[in-house]
Amino acid sequence: MKFRVLPFVWLTFSGGGVIAAVFLPILVILLAFALPLGWVDPSHQHLEGVVESWFTRLVLFALMVPMLVHAAHRFRYTVYDGLQVKHKGLVAFACYGGAMALSLVAFYVLGTV
Amino acid sequence: MSTSVTRVPSYQRRMSVFWWVHKRSYFLFVMRELSSLFVAWFVVYLLMFIAAVGGGAEKYDAFLDRASSPLFLVVNAVALAFLVLHTITWFALTPQAMVLNLGGRRVPGVLIVAAQYVGLAAVSAFIYWLVVLA
Amino acid sequence: MDETITMQVTRYRPDKTTQPVPVDYQVPLRKEWTVLDGLNHIKATRDETLSFRWSCRMGICGSCGMNVDGEPRLTCGTFLSDYAPGPVRVEPLANFPIVKDLIVDLSDFMEKLPRVKPWIIRDDDVTEIDGEYLQTPEELDAYKQFSMCINCMLCYAACPVYGLDPDFVGPAAIALAERYDLDSRDHGSRERLDVLIERDGVWGCTFVGECTKVCPKHVDPAGAIQRYKLKAAQESVKAVLLPKAWRRTKGRR
Numbered sequence: 481m482k483f484r485v486l487p488f489v490w491l492t493f494s495g496g497g498v499i500a501a502v503f504l505p506i507l508v509i510l511l512a513f514a515l516p517l518g519w520v521d522p523s524h525q526h527l528e529g530v531v532e533s534w535f536t537r538l539v540l541f542a543l544m545v546p547m548l549v550h551a552a553h554r555f556r557y558t559v560y561d562g563l564q565v566k567h568k569g570l571v572a573f574a575c576y577g578g579a580m581a582l583s584l585v586a587f588y589v590l591g592t593v
Numbered sequence: 594m595s596t597s598v599t600r601v602p603s604y605q606r607r608m609s610v611f612w613w614v615h616k617r618s619y620f621l622f623v624m625r626e627l628s629s630l631f632v633a634w635f636v637v638y639l640l641m642f643i644a645a646v647g648g649g650a651e652k653y654d655a656f657l658d659r660a661s662s663p664l665f666l667v668v669n670a671v672a673l674a675f676l677v678l679h680t681i682t683w684f685a686l687t688p689q690a691m692v693l694n695l696g697g698r699r700v701p702g703v704l705i706v707a708a709q710y711v712g713l714a715a716v717s718a719f720i721y722w723l724v725v726l727a
Numbered sequence: 728m729d730e731t732i733t734m735q736v737t738r739y740r741p742d743k744t745t746q747p748v749p750v751d752y753q754v755p756l757r758k759e760w761t762v763l764d765g766l767n768h769i770k771a772t773r774d775e776t777l778s779f780r781w782s783c784r785m786g787i788c789g790s791c792g793m794n795v796d797g798e799p800r801l802t803c804g805t806f807l808s809d810y811a812p813g814p815v816r817v818e819p820l821a822n823f824p825i826v827k828d829l830i831v832d833l834s835d836f837m838e839k840l841p842r843v844k845p846w847i848i849r850d851d852d853v854t855e856i857d858g859e860y861l862q863t864p865e866e867l868d869a870y871k872q873f874s875m876c877i878n879c880m881l882c883y884a885a886c887p888v889y890g891l892d893p894d895f896v897g898p899a900a901i902a903l904a905e906r907y908d909l910d911s912r913d914h915g916s917r918e919r920l921d922v923l924i925e926r927d928g929v930w931g932c933t934f935v936g937e938c939t940k941v942c943p944k945h946v947d948p949a950g951a952i953q954r955y956k957l958k959a960a961q962e963s964v965k966a967v968l969l970p971k972a973w974r975r976t977k978g979r980r
Contacts, residue, residue: 482921486930487963490956500632501680501709506717508635508676510724511642512669516660520725524650530723531646540643544636551636554629557933561891564610582636589640593647602741603824603832608890616797619887622935686934690953697865 489553489576496550499543537590544586552579621682628679631672638669684709730756732807733814734765736777739825747825749816756811762802763791766817766829779829786943789879793829794818799884799941821884822893836880839896842922843904848915866911873906873951875944882938882948888931895931896923898938898948905951908958920959929955 514520530536556575559565613619645656659665687709688702731753739747752773754765763781770777781791784803791802796816807815823831882898889895904923908916923929932952939949 481917481962481966482924483966484924484963486926487924487956487960490930491960491964494960496632497679497683500676501683502713502716503720504632504635504676505673505680505713506720507639508669508673510721512635512638512660512665512673514725516657516665522725524646524653526727527646527653527724530727531643540639544639547632547636551629551633554626554933555633558623558626558629561888561933564608564891578633582633586636586640589644593643600834601826601832603826604739604741604747605824606747606821608822608887612887612890618937618940619935622887622933626933686936686953689936689939689947689950690934690957692950692954 489549492546492549493553494550496546496548500547500550503543504547531593537593541586541590545583548579548582548586549576552576624675625678625682628675631675632679634668635672635676638672680713684713730811732756732765732811734762734769734807735814735816736766736769736829737818737825738777738828739819740776741827747819749818751814754807756807756813758808760807762793762795762800762805762807762815762817765807766802777829778827787877789877792820792879792881792884794821794884799881801879801881801943804943820880822886822890823880823883833880835893836878836883836897836899839900840878840903842896843900843919844915844922845900845903845907847907847910847913848918849912850914860912862911869911870906870909873902873909873946876902876906876946876948877944879943881941881943882946885937885941887935887937888933892927892931894927896928898932898952899946901929901932901955902946902948902951905955908955920962923955924959924963929959932956 510520515522552575556571559571559575560568565571613623642656642660645653660669684706688705691705693700693705732755734752734754735749736752737747738744738750752765752769754760754768757764760768761784763784766777766779766781770779779791779793779802781803782788783790786801786804789801792799793802794800794816795802795805795818796810797818799820802817807813817829819825819829819831823833823835826832876899878899880899882902883889886895886898889897901923904919907913908919929952932949934949934953936949939947942948
């Protein structure tokens with residue numbers, strides 16, 4: 481059978497889409513509104529405890545990478561369909577490259593927390 | 594194919610760059626696709642948040658202050674709107690993309706959509722518990 | 728009946744005009760008249776040079792597809808009274824080059840359709856059958872919806888991806904490939920997958936969903952495409968995880 485990369489990218493895109501749909505709304509509400517605005521007040525110590533666990537950091541990394549691939553894949557198609565930027569190779573490189581770069585940043589941040 | 598096709602001279606119409614503005618369904622589609630930018634933004638914000646937590650109590654408080662500034666609140670409010678759009682459209686499209694057969698019968702689309710919302714509620718409750726209550 | 732409606736019909740004569748222009752025609756607004764009836768009225772009484780395709784006038788041949796007020800429609804099933812008081816725009820089917828007036832060049836689809844091999848492919852070299860290939864009602868139901876396609880091309884007119892990237896193989900072709908893949912008598916899914924796993928195959932689709940909305944036969948090409956993507960992804964994963972075992976499964980080499 482022919483080997484193509486796109487099916488695997490699409491699977492990651494789909495997984496990332498499910499993760500984003502299910503995890504992000506509550507995270508935005510909590511981390512962008514409830515905590516900064518003081519609607520709820522978990523202690524810094526508690527949050528540190530949650531974040532420092534290697535298991536939590538591993539799970540977070542495993543959730544973030546597919547979400548980044550999801551964003552890159554969708555945005556790449558938006559750029560050539562919506563904006564009609566026809567340099568397919570360049571757009572793909574910029575989008576997936578961006579996702580890879582952010583994944584490395586995630587690895588660094590989660591690894592050194 | 595071996596058929597010979599007579600090439601007829603024809604007039605090619607070009608699609609305007611604003612093809613998606615004139616029709617509601619196309620506009621919603623492009624908005625749904627643009628939600629991808631906010632998925633990436635929020636992953637970045639999440640990393641910033643985690644880095645702040647890891648940086649000690651003072652850094653964390655400073656970050657919370659920045660996060661409650663008008664700029665951040667507005668950006669994140671827009672992000673929330675787009676992410677909710679992503680969730681709603683993603684859940685609504687899943688039954689069309691997946692045919693589930695249980696015991697020989699096709700599972701109705703409404704059930705698949707409902708199951709996803711149950712999943713959303715469960716995950717949200719878990720995360721709320723993990724972050725706020727535990 | 729005194730009421731009339733204005734039809735703004737695109738006219739284009741390659742030898743006479745450099746670009747398509749809309750021309751207004753007043754047409755009687757009869758309760759049971761379709762856009763096609765209006766066009767035939769114009770041709771019979773105003774301008775016999777008006778050219779357009781039609782045949783069955785009952786929504787089964789797929790010939791009379793055009794853009795009515797911006798939406799791809801079968802003109803034989805679109806009632807003028809729904810657009811009262813008018814005017815109603817009648818344009819050639821979107822995303823295809825215009826040959827003359829309302830006639831578009833469909834040769835792109837004619838080239839794409841055979842690429843997906845929309846016929847029963849068998850891996851036994853049987854040339855004479857001893858009776859029919861039997862199929863249960865459940866086996867028929869598995870693909871029946873996708874067999875309803877009348878090749879009217881409304882889905883291609885509605886698809887912005889096809890409009891922006893004519894290399895995209897398109898909704899009807901993929902729905903027809905799925906129709907044969909799901910047919911219990913067929914053994915050709917591997918051959919079709921080889922065509923559709925390419926970038927201009929299923930992956931060009933961004934699930935806008937307009938194709939399904941405009942399909943007059945409720946084929947749901949968008950659903951067929953997403954299912955095909957999942958199938959292609961599953962086959963790719965299987966090929967990587969268990970290459971030897973997988974090569975022994977069904978389908979022609």
